[in-house]
Amino acid sequence: MSVRHAPRPAPDEIDAVFAGTLGSFRLDIAFRIPGSGITAVFGPSGSGKTTILRCIAGLQRLAGRCLIGSETWQDDGNGMFREPHERRVGYVFQEASLFPHLSVRGNLRYAARRAGVAPVLGFAAVVEMLGLGLLLERAPAALSGGERQRVAVGRALLSQPRLLLLDEPLSALDQGAREEIISYFEVLHRELSIPMLYVSHDLAEVARLADHLVVIAGGGKLADGPVGEILERLDLHPTAERFEAGVVLDARVAAHDPRYHLSRLRHHGGVITVPLVEAEVGEAVRLRIRARDVALATRRPRAISIRNVLPGTVVEVSEQPNSAYAEALVDIGGGRLRARITREAAADLGLRTGTRVYALVKSISFEHAARH
């Protein structure tokens, strides 16, 4: 990765390159993101998300570069490094970080007084936008978790940031408070032009808020791009497991069929046909089958385009309360599949533990077992 000869990003782009070691953890990452909207930095715990934000804020120093549009915050090529208080950055920490010795108003004024630039966002506007009016005279200790995070966001905004960094701002909150704060983020997203970098390990959150996505794991970047594009591709990756229920099956390549561009895979329950895989016959592969790609039938369907019809037995049916859906776990002889069906279908077919069914698998993703 070249630090020295990189072209300057487009006027509103954010360009970050960091490499270095912290204890036994190594971060090596480079990404360039749009200078507006919300970019999510997504990855499992311990993958380096927070470190990236700390480096951008200047709270931590690793070798690299950090360009925010026309502003240079760090450029090791020129030996340039701005101290954190010389960067127009807003930082909302994971847990409430309000100054306990100041009231809500005091916390907000602390930021406003030190902003150093003519305010684009006024005190009253921020208080209004985040609904802080009734909280102003309260002490941080007297606020709920959600209220504290709202104040922390308001305080960061009043420092008139060029870039807003949000480090898992919902992780310390209960479900109700999360929902409330998310809706405030949606307001900010709509009304402000400040770019935001939003760290999260929750794909549902990312899918809801972000325009752009940087996926990281183990201190490196896996993918980045517009959120829709990346979410599709995430289905290929185990980091998405929390987002899409499914199962993983281990199988071996039994044969290739070059004529139809197919491969036959053998697993304990039988043979599965998939589009041609790049693996030798006999090699182990790992399949990922998402619950929403599995349908169930109580009789073997005939004249159907779906190739993978696997006989099995229902192990368990779990209905999801307050939704249209139920999930059935089906034993296909040595392996299990999850099927996401409607509760109505489960009732019509009379599915219960022990029912003989045929699992119809619409689509399969796979990766080499060796990669795990």
Place this chain on the structure above:
Amino acid sequence: MSAALWPPILLTLQLASVTTVILLAVGTPIAWWLARSPHRWKEAVAAVVALPLVLPPTVLGFYLLIALGPSGPGGWLAGLFGGRSLAFTFTGLVIGSVCYSMPFVVQPIRDAFEAVGDRPFDVAATLRASPWDRFWSVAVPLARPGFVSGAVLGFAHTVGEFGVVLMIGGNIPSRTRVLSVAVYEFVETLQWREAHLLAGGMLLFAFLVILAMRLLERRSVRWRP
């Protein structure tokens, strides 16, 4: 109350007040450095600051006597102001008391700075507060319980010192005869009534200080978020 009681009381209060102010001014940067610096020798420095906790006061007083005397740096300093020595002077007592009471001020302030943690400083830095600004707007207010404990302990400890004072200050009425020395003097000269009054007063004072400290500690627990 006998007129002989007042000079040592006033002198003691004066000595303890001056000493406490100097201790806060000198001890705070030391406590800050000990709390925040990653320097690997800092525990050695902390040990030097803490020496008076372990050393017999007479040993500390002996070294101070040499340092403050005509052939030590104290004597050289006194020479600048037309004196010969800092030993047996009020200034000498203040210097001795500062050394002696230093750990009682530095330790609580250091603990308080450490209890603040990094987070508030990171927050302040991202809100454009310079390091100096962060110290005054975040560190000092958040470490306030430590400052209060340090000041009370430093003051009380200075009031109670005896060995060091006797070694470097002697027993000169209205100049170096402080409370603890006066009690000793009254007992030696069999003035039991005066000795009782001073000793009883000290007992009450010590009780009130310790009680105040306990109450402050309980308040400061609530202070933490």
